[in-house]
Amino acid sequence: MHKLTAHDPEAQSADLIADNLQQLKALFPEACTEGKIDFEVLKQLLGGAVEEREEKYGLNWHGKRRARQLALTPSTGTLRPCPEDSVDWDTTRNLMIEGDNLEVLKLLQKSYAGKVKLIYIDPPYNTGKDFVYPDDYRDNIRNYLELTGQVEGGRKISSNTEASGRFHTDWLNMMYPRLKLARNLLRDDGVIFISIDNNEVENLRMLCNEIFGEENFIEQIIWKKRSTPPNDKIIGANHDYILGFSKNIETLQLNLRERSQEQIERYRNPDNHVKGDWTPGDLMANVKGGRYVTSLYFPIVNPNTGEEHYPSSNGNWRFSKDRVAELLENNEIYFGENGKGRPKLKRFLIDVKDGVTYPTIWDFVPLNTEGSSEMAELLGSMTAFENPKPCGLIEEIIKIGSNKESIIVDFFAGSGTTGNAVIAQNAKDNGTRRFVIIQLPEPTGRIDHSTIAELTKERLRRAAAKIKNELTTKDTKSTKEKISEDLLSNADKDSFRDLRDFRGSNNLDLGFRVFKLDSSNIRAWEPDRDNLPQSLFDATDHLKTDRSEQDILFELLLKLGLDLTIPIEQKTIAGKTVHNIGAGVLLVCLAPQITAAEVEPLALGLVDWHQQLAPVGDSQLVFRDSAFADDVAKTNLTAILQQHGLDNVRSL
Structure with a gap:
């Protein structure tokens, strides 16, 4: 019987350096000598693809090498279950984890690597206020325990002021290892969206180019967060940014945006066409380079008037002569309300995509004020968050970047908006998405000595109760109406569901399991040199x-x-x-x-x-x-x- 110790690979978090070495050995066995990589051989095998210049394009800052090493250092911690803080412990598949997100991300590598469809984070904006997670290269678990007051000698989070000469450096050192680990969690078709303001948007873009690959950049979304600009600036910014990167752009499939009622109403069926609602579309195709395609240049004859219509001077028809004849035969070309206009294509609703392409300017989602209102409604005077993101914004990101069975991760959970949004979206479309959210138990500064993580959990509890109450009320009302209708037709009343149930009750997961970061349960050998007999015992x-x-x-x-x-x-x-x-x-x-x-x-x-x-x-x-x-x-x-x-x- 093999005994597992603290030094066994099975008792540790994923060793990313060992994984990298194994991948290199598999690709380039010739470069592996006595368990080590021979870089001279590796450079020869890679040929001209190796960059050897001292000066090269990229993002560099003091501490980058240490930040990279920090991401590769295995964790010595564990996650301790807390059923007493959880909701529906035995049945839920959602996770709320208290702890330093760097250590937690390390611990999740083995269980969740390559399984996450969507990551959304709203990291601390670099405003010069307290935000830095003082990562200790030697022992980040001890650092975390001190930071949260679980051991003596607790340290405060340090201020990141411009006077320190490290205004951008500290922020980049904090973000780099976390994003590096986050990438490992994504599926091959996974995506990450990151909220940021203009203080670090350029650095974040370059940082993500390096970690995810410039070719995997999706878009830089502009989110209108305020209805009016602030008055304390020369030009007041009323927007933030949301950067999107994919794990692999070749396999990425983002969802379309639902059509608005206004867009749907453009489709009508005035001629009672058998294919249903339609809207006029262009029959023209623009000509590239000013050259016409002879097979696409011909007259379309209006069957009502006999008038011939040729393509305009800057294009061809979109379809061949035979295809146009088929469209005319099927009454799929429109000549205007009076039947005498230029030909248009009837674009039928059943033939178009299920939605529309998302724009880069998001002025159709809630403002920051709604996020504050949501928090006030749920937590009242307990709230300690400034400008929390509104659920509607995160729900839109969930809709574009995930499917109904996805795992969604947020490792800067804050007020818990992402968890709330996952539950809310599942309630709307009967999804079974799961969330994994991580939050450091930072002190709120309130007189009750509460922490951010405690408020995160309370927000999730109250949000779930609110959604359940809304669904119960809605289903009770609809079921009563259905019963009333069927009583008129002498229907069998026993066929109706119990009014105590609510829609989606078999699928909708309103709970979450709580885990807290701590040192490993496996005792490492730490002898007390002044009392070795007791240490041995x-x-x-x-x-x-x-x-x-x-x-x-x-x-x-x-x-x-x-x-x-x-x-x-x-x-x-x-x-x-x-x-x-x-x-x-x-x-x-x-x-x-x-x-x-x-x-x-x-x-x-x-x-x-x-x-x-x-x-x-x-x-x-x-x-x-x-x-x-x-x-x-x-x-x-x-x-x-x-x-x-x-x-x-x-x-x-």
Whole structure:
């Protein structure tokens, strides 16, 4: 039975450097010598594609190398489950994580890499106020614990003033490693949208060009956030920007914008055409370079008047002569209301795309004032957020960048607008989107000593309750109306749904699981040189004694790369609780004590349950190493399991 320690790859977050090396080895095995990369050979293999000049185009700043290294450094932390702070813990697939987003993004690499369809973030704008996450290259977990007051010697977030000479540098050092890790989470067709103002929009664009690739730039959207410009500026900005980048522009498919009622009303059917509503469209095709295409230059004869119509002087018809004849035969060419005008194409609603292309200027979504109103309605005097983004803005981003089954991530969660918007959009289109939002528990400065993360959770609870109430009210009303209508026709009243239900109740996920960043449950070897005997005694059980079985279980899921909302089934075997994850792919028993007499019934019970589950892939079994009475008990249990084909047995 192999014992997992804090140094085993399975007990750590993803090692991105090792992954990069493996990819290089697979592509260029000739450049790999004794486990290292020979850059001279690599340069020869890449030929002229290697840039060796000292001066080159790009974005550089002091600390960039350290920021890159910070993204590659594995995390030493874990995420501890908090069912008491959660809503619908047993059924929800949404996540709200408290912690430094850099460390959390590292911890999510194994479980969520390549699975996220949409990332939206609204990072701190660089205004010179407190925003810098003081990342510590040596131990970011200790830094996080100090920052949030969980250990003594807490440090405040430092101000990023222009006088420090690092106005842009600090912001870029904060953003670079987070965006680097975020890219790994995206699916191949995934997309990221980032809100920003004019202080850092140019730097952010260049930063994303480097991380995502300039070819993967989608667009720089202008969002009208205010109805009028502020008066304290020479020219008052009443807009912000939203930068969009894709993981792979070749596979990207953005959704179309829903047509407005005004656009739909342009389509009518005055002649009762069998294909339905239509609107006049151009039959002309512009000529490139002033050259006509002979096959597309011919007269169209008006069947009502016999008049011949030729293309105008700057173009051809869009279709061939045979195709035009077919359109005339099917009454799909329009000659004006009086039947005597120039020919137009009837563009039928059933033939056009389901929506329209999104513009770059978004003046059709709510203003910032609506975001403030939403927060005031939900949290009242508890709100501590300045200008939170309105739900309508995020819902529009969700509509353009995701499908109904997507995972959506926001690692600067703030007031929780993204989580709120995901629930609201799911309620509107019966989607099953999931959110993963991350927020540092920064102090709000209020007298109740609350944190931003606490307000984020409370906003999600109240938003979910509001949406549920609205759906219940709406369904109750519509069901009552339906009952009244059917009573007139003597319908069977038993066929109606229970009024206690609400639309989408079987699918709409209104809950969220809360996890909090903390140091690993696996104790690292940190000897006290003044008391080595006690250090040796403490090391006999390398799992921390103040951690629960649930803490350890979820760290195991995290480090093995399993979804943190994967269904978990529990069963008692030989008096011990056994957790079944993934229909038998992982069986975990973390009982604190397993005696010699309990080994055989426990092992045989596990074998029996495993056979009932009949998992598709190989199964892994994990036990608490210190639980066994002695090495003989551990060896006997392993032997019984292996006799029945269960060879992958580990201990913690």
